[in-house]
Amino acid sequence: MSLATTLAVLVLLSPLSTSSTASANGDGDGSLSVYDAIQEFNFPMGLLPKGVTGYELDNGNGRFLAYLNGSCSFSLEGSYQLKYKSTITGTISPNKLSSLTGVSVKVLFLWLDIVEVTRRGDNLEFSVGIASAAFPIDNFYECPQCGCGLDCFNGGQVRKIKMPLVSSV
Template sequence: MDWTAFIALSLLFICAAGYDTPSAYDVLQQFDFPIGLLPKGATGYELNNSTGDFKAYLGEKVCSFSLEGSYDLKYKSTIKGKISKDKLTKLSGVSVKVLLFWFDIVEVRRRGDELEFSVGILSASFGVENFLECPQCGCGLICGNDQGRNGKLNRFVASS
């Protein structure tokens, strides 16, 4: 093999290796969070490993859906915050409707098998198992005949 072909193949290999970057869902898992914190369709992300600052991008302008008829959630096209193991802080871009009012979710903490969502002075905890699947914009976890993993409906029950 001549050197030109060797260099060309080496460059091709290096370029192809660059396409193995993890997805936004992979990054969530690296910090011990389930993928279902983000809806389907995340198109990319930015992460500063030294500060934990992150941005996740959704293809939709605004993504909204209802979970079990209890909670309405709304995601902006860009979600920002600071991520570390078991902790998402300084969140912006995710809101939940409680009764008649929309509140920004500002923090998510993992405490064992529970995720605690904070909207400031109020918080609610849910089992991690409720977030093993990504909801879909418009229909949440129940889209068409799809009833979630293994045909079971995912139930959200606040524990605090």
């Protein structure tokens, strides 16, 4: 499964009083951008697509919400389709995103929700509950773009992702 760059993603439900809210790029008051925030938990910024408009993070319990202007979808390697809802929620802690909602991958003819992402060394393991697949972390150094993913033309070059290292059922 090429859940790479899907996950994309993180995040959480209702923030509590210890939460922080910011725009995707920070709001000029020293707050972190959403992409910097996920890197604080040892995840690459490419788990989220370009265009996140804001986020909320409860530092006490790790609940997180990320907001997009609308739903976002794209294909990876022509075989896998990823879809992000306008709000992505979950819980983030160092090297682990759990209870994810709002991110799904199409496998064959089925849309499956990505429910967990775990960093194991230089790999990210994506779980859809019944199966998981691991991908090299360097697949996630660049944020995918809605509509074209990583197959967007930048100077005439198309970037390809590395296929899964491990998968299980």
